[in-house]
Amino acid sequence: xxxxxxxxxxxxxxxxxxxxxxxxxxxYAKGYSYLTNDPAACANCHVMQEYLDGWxxxxxxxxxxxxxxxxxxxxxxxxxxxxxxxxxxxxxxTTGIFPDPLRIxxxxxxITEQTCQKCHLEIVQAIEGPHAVSTPMGCVxxxxxxxxxxx
Numbered sequence: 001x002x003x004x005x006x007x008x009x010x011x012x013x014x015x016x017x018x019x020x021x022x023x024x025x026x027x028y029a030k031g032y033s034y035l036t037n038d039p040a041a042c043a044n045c046h047v048m049q050e051y052l053d054g055w056x057x058x059x060x061x062x063x064x065x066x067x068x069x070x071x072x073x074x075x076x077x078x079x080x081x082x083x084x085x086x087x088x089x090x091x092x093x094t095t096g097i098f099p100d101p102l103r104i105x106x107x108x109x110x111i112t113e114q115t116c117q118k119c120h121l122e123i124v125q126a127i128e129g130p131h132a133v134s135t136p137m138g139c140v141x142x143x144x145x146x147x148x149x150x151x
Contacts, residue, residue, distance in 0.1 A: 034086055042066045045093045047102070054148035069115045069147055070108060081111065104140070112140055 026032065033041035043052040055061055060069075070085075071078040085108070092098035104112065116139035117124045128137060 029090070031086075034082060037065050037067050039065050045089065047093060047098070051102075051148045054145075058147055058149050060147045064119070064147070069112055072111050072114070081108075109140060113138060116140065116143075 030041070030044050033044060039052060039055060043049045055066070067078065067082075071081045117137070120139070124137060124139075
C-alpha cells in the first residue's frame, strides 16, 4: 500500500509541477496570444521585432498577416504548424541557440511557397506558361525579403 501511495504522490507532484510551470510560462510568455492572428504575437520574442517592423512597412501588411503566409490553410494544419514552431522557437530563443539572421526551415519554406503561389496564381501561371515544368517555381528564392523588407 505504501508503494502505491509513493507512486501516486510522485505522479501528483510531477503533474503539479508540470501544470504550474506550464501555466506560468503560458501567462508570462503570452502563450495565449499565439492562438490569435495578431501579428504582434510574433514579436513577443524580442528577436522577432525586426521582422514585425519590416512587415508593418511592407505592402503585404494590407493583404496578409503572419499566419496567412507562415501557416497552411485549414485548422489542423495551421495549429499543428503553430504548435511545432512555437515549441522550437521557444526552445531556440530560451537557449539562445539560433542562427543570426534567422533562417526559414524547409517545412516552413514549403508552406510559404505554396501561399505565395496561391495568392499570386495569375502571375505564376503567366511566368510558367501553359507548359509548366514538373519542378514548381520558387518565389522565396528571389523574393525572400518581400514580407520583411528590413531583412
